[in-house]
Amino acid sequence: MIIKRLILENWKNFPIVDVDLNDRVFIVGPNAAGKSNLLDSIRFLRDVVKQGGGLQYAVENRGGIRKIRSLSARAISHVSIEMHLGEPNDETPKWKYKLVFKHTGGGLFKNEVAITRESVWSREKSDYILNRPNAAEEDSETLKYTHLEQITTNKGFREIYNFFSEIQYLHIVPQLVRDHNSYFLSKDKEDFYGRNFLEKISVVNDRTKKAYLRSINEVLKLAVPQIESLEFKKDNVGIPHLEARYLHWRAKGNKQQEDQFSDGTLRLIGLLWALLDGSETVLLEEPEINLHSEIIKQLPEFISSLQRRKSKTRQVIITTxxxxxxxxxxxxSEEILILIPSKEGTAIEVASNLNEINSIIQAGFTPAQATIKITSPKDISKISQLKLF
Known part of the structure; x- marks a missing residue:
């Protein structure tokens, strides 16, 4: 399945969002427009369903509802997330999941959130199979927990739970991957940025791990020609490592571990692993960072080929x-979301709906020529004219 439609209300930068999504999505916009925050709305539901997570955890992990609720919302106090799920060619989604929550507590009581609506619509039933709250069954305590996160209550829509739990997010910070001392602090915890990346590799079964590493090796031979081979191993205290054999004047080459890899090499390995591992939606935060421009040029078609390597299509959502x-x-142009910030918050438009962009693309220019200039800061060319001293 993929996320076919995303509807947000009062989420961070976005007072209102209602966009259709393809199986490949490029999110483009100025700095601070909300690209990461848009991805975070998807990660939020993943945090709700993951082991050790839940609604209260997902909110608290983001600094509480005051850090989530849009500053542009004014009188609106609730936050709403709705996603429609289905196969890429489905005219009608298979599932619609909606979660609305607001602040509760304060003073002598713990600051938490309470559900004001949780609903699930099923295409098979052509109706809602869940619609909360139910006055006869709910109280203030039950409304602190979603039915989605509870195995005892999500049986009728377990497929949604499984989908959100398998969403992957990647934004590797090479300095954290290199930090061996952080491994035991991050072990068994979700960490999209550092040592946990190597822990995720370690728990994959050996056969699959070797197959993925073979594929990664094939790419590295082209992108980083001095790397002859890449292997995964654990040291004598159980800390996982990546080890590369570099071409060298010695006959057997020279071995280096991840603490000696370049930033670009680490991020490329992380990107490749994220695309190979799993089958559900993957969120990629600026995958071009630290990569050579010629590698970056190849990424869209390379990602597209990996999306369809199995019998199903995997959704990839990219900020760039x-x-x-x-x-x-x-x-x-249908694959590009343009973020448009204003004093009233950020709006989102599919590029194909913007005449200024769509006409440029239809005239034979690339999406880069149509979007980058339009989404750049209006007066950025004046920066060289500033007299700071």
Missing amino acids: HSYEMLDNSGIS
């Missing part, structure tokens, strides 16, 4: 500032 990433005529 990269001209090279979008300088590809194979990217359609």
Whole structure:
């Protein structure tokens, strides 16, 4: 399945969002427009269903509802997230899940959130199979927990639970991957940025792990020619490592572990692993960082080929500032979301709905030529004219 439609109300930068999504999505916009926050709305539901998570955890982990609720919302106090799920070619989604919550507590009581609506619509039933709250069955305590996160209550829509739990997010910070001392602090915890990346590799069964590493090796031979082979191993205290054999004047080459890899090499390995591992939606935060421009140019078509390597299509949602990433005529305007910030918050438009962009693409120019200039800061060219001293 993929996320076919995303509807948000009062979420961070976004007072209102209602957009259709393709199986490949490029999110483009100025700095601080909310690209990461848009991805975080999807991660939020993943946090709700993950082991050790839940609604209260997901909210608290983001600093409480005051950090989630849009500053542009004014009188609106609730936050709403709705996602429609289905196969890429479905005209009608298979599932619709909606969660609405607001602040509760304060003073002598713990600051938490309470559910004001949780609903599940099923295509098979052509109706809602869940619609909360139910006055006869609910009280203030039960409304602190979603039915989605509870195995005893989500049986009728377990497929939604499984989908959200398998969503992957990747934004590797190379310095954290290199920090061996942080491994035991992050072990068994979700950490999209550092040592937990290697822990995720370690728990994959050996056969699959070797197959993925073979594929990664094939790419590395082209992108980083001095790397002859990449292996995964654990040291004598159980800390996982990546080990590469570099071409060297010695006959057997020279071995290096991840603490000696370049930033670009680590991020490329992380990107490749994220695309290979799993089958549900993957969220990629600016995958172009630290990569050579010629590698970046190849990413859209490379990602597209990996999306369809099995019998099902995997959704990939990417935030990017990269001209090279979008300088590809194979990217359609329907795949690009443009973030448009204003004093009233950020709006989102599919590029195909914006005449200014769509006409440029239809004239034969690439999405990069149509979008990067339009989404850049209006007066940024004046920066060189500033007299700071």
